Amino acid sequence: MNRLFGASGPKPPKATLNSAISNIDDRISSIDVKLAAINAELTGYQTKLSKMREGPGKTALKQKALKVLQRRKQYEAQRDQLQSQVWNMEQAQTMQDNLKNTMVTIDALKSTNKALKKEYGKVDIDKIERLQDEMADLLDVGNEIQESLARSYDIPEDVDEAELDAELEALGQEVELDREMGGLEGQLPSFMQDEVPEFIDEAPNAAGKVKEAAG
Numbered sequence: 137m138n139r140l141f142g143a144s145g146p147k148p149p150k151a152t153l154n155s156a157i158s159n160i161d162d163r164i165s166s167i168d169v170k171l172a173a174i175n176a177e178l179t180g181y182q183t184k185l186s187k188m189r190e191g192p193g194k195t196a197l198k199q200k201a202l203k204v205l206q207r208r209k210q211y212e213a214q215r216d217q218l219q220s221q222v223w224n225m226e227q228a229q230t231m232q233d234n235l236k237n238t239m240v241t242i243d244a245l246k247s248t249n250k251a252l253k254k255e256y257g258k259v260d261i262d263k264i265e266r267l268q269d270e271m272a273d274l275l276d277v278g279n280e281i282q283e284s285l286a287r288s289y290d291i292p293e294d295v296d297e298a299e300l301d302a303e304l305e306a307l308g309q310e311v312e313l314d315r316e317m318g319g320l321e322g323q324l325p326s327f328m329q330d331e332v333p334e335f336i337d338e339a340p341n342a343a344g345k346v347k348e349a350a351g
Contacts, residue, residue: 153229160222167215174208 181201188194
């Protein structure tokens with residue numbers, strides 16, 4: 137039936153550059169073997185010719201050697217052509233490999249670009265800006281709290297030292313005046329008389345303590 141309808145058997149696999157290069161390399165190897173045999177044959181002829189005298193025998197042997205030399209040149213030309221073909225195919229193979237690598241790189245870049253766009257699409261720049269502003273505000277509040285906690289309670293910042301010195305001098309003058317009037321003998325200075333702690337029920341009897349100390 138296949139013969140009647142012209143159907144053929146299974147198609148052979150398509151040739152590739154690698155297979156073509158391999159086939160040509162095999163042919164070059166075969167030629168190299170033949171050239172080695174020819175060179176050995178020429179060496180034998182050359183040895184014989186160097187020992188022979190001029191004459192018909194040497195002339196006939198020289199003709200054989202010339203034919204062998206001509207055959208070697210033909211094989212060398214074939215080998216050079218095949219080697220040129222291999223070189224061209226290897227260059228084409230290199231270009232093909234580079235193109236494949238380039239396409240793989242492009243596909244990887246496309247996939248990466250798509251993934252980056254998808255991920256960056258989830259990022260809201262306005263939210264990031266608001267978050268940065270909130271962090272700055274929180275830092276400002278934290279600094280204000282630290283400054284408030286570090287404030288001194290001993291002397292108010294707005295108190296003038298000159299006023300403190302004047303007040304201290306006035307207290308000293310008051311003590312001197314009490315001494316002159318004899319008030320220090322039986323009582324506390326006037327600036328201390330009203331400063332009785334709240335936890336003491338009765339004011340201390342200053343005069344009695346002074347007499348006990350004197351006795």
